[in-house]
Amino acid sequence: MRALIHDFETAGGSARHCGVVQLAVLGGVLHTDGRFESQWQHSAHYHPGGSIDPATTRVHGIHDEDVAQCPDYRHGIPPVYREATRQGFDALVMGYSNTGFDNVIARRLGCRPRRSLDLFIPAYRLKKRDGLESASLGHMYRELTGGEPTHAHEALFDVTMTAALVTPLMARFGFEDFASFLDWATVGQPVPGLRLRFGPSRGKTIESLDDDALTAALNGWRGGNIDVHASLDAEYTRRGLTLRPEQGRLF
Template sequence: MRALIHDFETAGGSARHCGVVQLAVLSGILGNDGAFYRRWQSYANYHPGGPIASATTRVHGLRDEDVADCPDYRRAVPEVYQAAARQGFDALVIGFSNTSFDNVIAHRLGLRPRRSLDLFLPAYRLKKRDGLESASLASTYQALTGEAPLNAHDALGDVRMTAALIPPLMARFGFTDFAGFLDWATTGQPVPGMRLRFGPARGHTIESLDDDALVRALNGWRGGNIDVLASLEAEYARRGLPARPEQGQLF
């Protein structure tokens, strides 16, 4: 299967509005065993169209002067995705926490993937199942490969770690074929202890919500982590609450 793996570093702020200072894209072929064979690569710094927040510089190390003479991301980044799409690598877009971040930025800049895989979801499921210390990219990489993280928060280091995580994640969940893993990883699964990241009950586990808060959270879900929705629906059903009307049903 043709696929691309991408990661952004930004000037700070919301994924819907932030400027881009770095993008790495690895495009290639995914084998049935999850091994990624690189065929094409883009890795560059960009001018974000404004200043880089100091807190963000402390994460990725890039300063205003480092990108002062770089091409403006608003013109240059779309060309990267167009080049990948011309080769068919937009069939599947892979990242780590890309559902709520990298994919949002890429969509602003013209990427329209046919399918997307966010490896944070299986990493988080593994953390909850096996008690891993963290579901971050660097921590999951070290736990599953036994190797030190590769230049964490450098876009190229992050996409390389993301590619390397696919086979061990498949193995930990008993998958021997990538197609089966992809279907499982892109279908919402109830996860015990899942915490909300939106609304008045932000930070609370779904199991701890009272009935009214559970209904508000379920009705307030607007996309993002598919395991949150699955966990909300499973808890709603477990409590035997009244059947919810189908979308668009008036009575």
């Protein structure tokens, strides 16, 4: 299967509005065993259309002066995705926490993947199942490959780490065929102890919410982590609540 792995570094702020300072993409073939064979690569810095939040600079190390002469991301990035589509890499777009971040930015810039895989989903399931310290990309890379995330938050290194996680994640969950793993990883599953990352109940576990807060969270979910929706739905059903809220189109 042809696939594209992408990662953005930004100037800070919401994925719906932020400027971009770096994009890295790998286009290639995902083999049956999950091995990613890279066939095309792009990595470049861009001017974000404004200043970079100092707090964001402390994460990725990119300063205003580093991108002062770079092309504006709004003009420079769309041709990258057009080329990816021309080569057929839009069959599957992959990333790490890309559902609520990288994919959102990419859609603003013309990316229209036929399918998406967020490797944070199976990684977080593994963290909860095995009691791992963290589900961050760097921690998972160290846990699953034995390598050191020496250049974490450098976009090209991040996509390289992401590519390296597919096969060991498959192995940890007993999958030998990538197609089966993809189906499993893209269907939401209830995860005990999941904490909300949105709304007035942000930071609370789903199980700890009262009925009104649970209903509000379920009604307020508008896409993102598929396991959050599955966990909200399962808890709602477990309590025997019947006035299921109208959510409209969520996916």
